[in-house]
Amino acid sequence: MKILLVRPPRIKQAITLSNFMFSEPLGLEMIYSVFEQNHTVEIFDMMIEKLSIEEKIRDFEPDRVGITSLCIDVLKVIELSNKIKACNSNIKIFVGGTQALLSPESFFEPSIDYVFNYTTKDNLIKFLNNDKSIEGVYQKENSFKDSFPKGNNEYMLPNRASTLKYRAYYSYFGYRPAAIMEYGLGCESRCNFCLRWRIEGYKEIQIDMAITMADLNAITESTIMFIDNDFLSSREKLSSFLDIIKEVDLKKNYIIYGSVKGVIETQDLLKEFVRLGLSAILIGYETFKDEELMNYNKKITADENFKASKILKELNIDVWASFMAHPDWDKADFKNFRAYIKKIRPQITTINPLTPFPGLSLYEEYKDRLLFSAVDYEKWSFGQLIIKPSKISVRRYYYELMITYLYVNLFVNGNTKMLKKFGLMNVLRIGFGAVKASKNYIKLMING
Ligand code: B12
Ligand code: SF4
Known part of the structure; x- marks a missing residue:
């Protein structure tokens, strides 16, 4: 399977000093390290990339696209998901990150298939294996009505080489x-x-x-x-x-x-x-x-x-x-x-x-x-x-x-x-x- 992991571009409205700098997308590097064991994975950091999401989708032809999120990113994540589905409606889209943890319902949208409320090695592997009973993940298939015990994100070993081409930034x-x-x-x-x-x-x-x-x-x-x-x-x-x-x-x-x-x-x-x-x-x-x-x-x-x-x-x-x-x-x-x-x-x-x-x-x-x-x-x-x-x-x-x-x-x-x-x-x-x-x-x- 081919999986693309995306960090949305910066939004202009975030006007504090810290928005003028950015660091590596640590969460995505962790997901990468789990997925790379059996799949072809790429990180697409739109804070740096010049390519549009459509160009990347055409070029990489992923089966699944994962997008990370903060609160300020919600509209961008939905816009990106709509664009990805317009390129190829068979692509499964899954969203995770801070906003998915704090307010998962922001992503209960027709173009989004899975929302990771919290992320662990276990639920990532079940997701790859199409296991229907994944704890911590809301699924469109179930009208996002899944219920599971409260959980926390797991700190996993990130693959730093996954962002090699961006690291200088x-x-x-x-x-x-x-x-x-x-x-x-x-x-x-x-x-x-x-x-x-x-x-x-x-x-x-x-x-x-x-x-x-x-x-x-x-x-x-x-x-x-x-x-x-x-x-x-x-x-x-x-x-x-x-x-x-x-x-x-x-x-x-x-x-x-x-x-x-x-x-x-x-x-x-x-x-x-x-x-x-x-x-x-x-x-x-x-x-x-x-x-x-x-x-x-x-x-x-x-x-x-x-x-x-x-x-x-x-x-x-x-x-x-x-x-x-x-x-x-x-x-x-x-x-x-x-x-x-x-x-x-x-x-x-x-x-x-x-x-x-x-x-x-x-x-x-x-x-x-x-x-x-x-x-x-x-x-x-x-x-x-x-x-x-x-x-x-x-x-x-x-x-x-x-x-x-x-x-x-x-x-x-x-x-x-x-x-x-x-x-x-x-x-x-x-x-x-x-x-x-x-x-x-x-x-x-x-x-x-
Ligand atoms: C380091 C940090 C920064 C750094 C670096 C961020 C970066 N990578 O560029 C700097 C200073 C640049 C920064 C900037 C900003 N930040 Co900041 N930041 C943090 C901090 C301290 C840690 C984030 C982190 O990397 N955690 C570790 C990783 C591993 O956790 P994670 O990303 O959540 O990933 C886990 C899961 O969520 C999951 N996951 C993540 N993505 C995905 C995607 C998929 C598909 C899946 C399945 C799972 C998944 O995988 C991981 C498993 O452990 C958090 C506070 C906190 N403790 O969370 C605030 C925090 C995230 N930031 C916040 C904010 C608001 C901002 C700014 C908007 C502030 C501003 N106006 O300038 C900017 C955003 C602009 C930007 N450049 O991103 C808020 C977010 C609030 C919210 N509700 O969304 C937080 C929570 C801080 C706070 N004070 O409340 N930030
Ligand atoms: S709760 Fe902890 S992280 Fe938050 S402001 Fe207080 S000392 Fe800092």
């Missing part, structure tokens, strides 16, 4: 090329605005060591981004990783997501990690207000944010700081927020309007103030204002966001160090992201 934090991988799953913090612990579970689970070792050996890029929700969730976790890279003498440039609490509690280990290659951290400071941090269930204070930022500066670790603009902020709040960022001085700052994704308790809390409905999929990109501001107009809110974005990314952030480290082109790429994001904000501001 994959980047992270200005480093290109960069690979992404996960060392541990889940997050025990359970912040109430966050989908991540809902996707991976609220228990930290160590990934099978055999998978980790095989994967570390397979990665050829000199930069690895660890996409664990909190790489610093415990001293044990960090120590065990440091032991591995010391033992195998793996000399790489590492980037991680880490929590404020983790930075404060693992300072000494972080120092050693820097010596072994840690160069940058993505950290959720979220806000400058204690009251908001408390409401978000973040279990940190604005002072602790500041403390973590000082530690990271002392350790010479580059920081990508992420904040959420609260819909109740007024002009003075934005001003105070800019002053707070000036004190913290990260290398890159992203500011997303608070986004209460469907399924979160925040969604219920803000239901009456939503500017868009749950099925306006492309709006749920973290870049758009989703909750109606209470103290200033929508137009003014976008204006404040744009001014803050430009101010912090072009004037306040510690870019000089980045320039030295990454070179002009990489910094321009990231800076361009900031400018492009602001151009989008101007459009949104005018449309008000």
Whole structure:
């Protein structure tokens, strides 16, 4: 059987900095490694490809096409499925990924045959063998009415070579090329605005060591981004990783997501990690207000944010700081927020309007103030204002966001160090992201 695995193209509406970079489609690389045992498989990454889906279908002639998805991709996935079926109605289309896990019903469409609510080696193999009783998969044949116990995605060994022709394009934090991988799953913090612990579970689970070792050996890029929700969730976790890279003498440039609490509690280990290659951290400071941090269930204070930022500066670790603009902020709040960022001085700052994704308790809390409905999929990109501001107009809110974005990314952030480290082109790429994001904000501001 011939199977094509597709990542949809980027959508213009996703306007935050992280949308201007993209990494390898790790989920598809995992599916590939299961399917390749007995079938001919190809990954078609439409974030890079110039060919249209129709051209690819004519050229490769697949029997089945699998498509990965985030919330913002829903309309694209449906459009692609319609186009594929128009080329050849015998092709079976199956959809998986984050959106299929969180809201599978978005894909209950005539052109889609299977929706993988969660993905495991077992259900992938049953799918290939045309087994009718696959757990975790909704089937058009059954009018998508299948019922099965709740389950989780399985972390499988990806085949990194499956994306060989694209790998030079994959980047992270200005480093290109960069690979992404996960060392541990889940997050025990359970912040109430966050989908991540809902996707991976609220228990930290160590990934099978055999998978980790095989994967570390397979990665050829000199930069690895660890996409664990909190790489610093415990001293044990960090120590065990440091032991591995010391033992195998793996000399790489590492980037991680880490929590404020983790930075404060693992300072000494972080120092050693820097010596072994840690160069940058993505950290959720979220806000400058204690009251908001408390409401978000973040279990940190604005002072602790500041403390973590000082530690990271002392350790010479580059920081990508992420904040959420609260819909109740007024002009003075934005001003105070800019002053707070000036004190913290990260290398890159992203500011997303608070986004209460469907399924979160925040969604219920803000239901009456939503500017868009749950099925306006492309709006749920973290870049758009989703909750109606209470103290200033929508137009003014976008204006404040744009001014803050430009101010912090072009004037306040510690870019000089980045320039030295990454070179002009990489910094321009990231800076361009900031400018492009602001151009989008101007459009949104005018449309008000
Ligand atoms: C790393 C990451 C990024 C990285 C890299 C992503 C990439 N590959 O390019 C960066 C920073 C670039 C990024 C960007 C964005 N991201 Co992001 N990202 C993540 C993160 C942390 C991990 C994703 C991941 O690779 N997981 C590991 C893989 C193995 O899991 P997976 O893809 O789900 O695959 C499993 C199954 O789903 C299945 N599967 C996947 N695809 C398919 C397809 C088929 C056919 C089948 C059968 C199965 C299947 O196989 C795997 C089995 O384990 C998640 C949070 C999380 N913990 O999930 C957010 C997350 C997915 N991102 C999110 C968002 C919103 C974005 C952006 C839109 C933000 C923005 N506006 O800029 C952009 C999207 C643009 C883009 N370039 O893709 C949201 C999605 C919300 C939603 N409801 O859809 C998440 C959940 C984070 C959050 N804060 O809520 N992201
Ligand atoms: S620590 Fe980070 S990943 Fe974990 S729940 Fe909070 S925001 Fe989400």
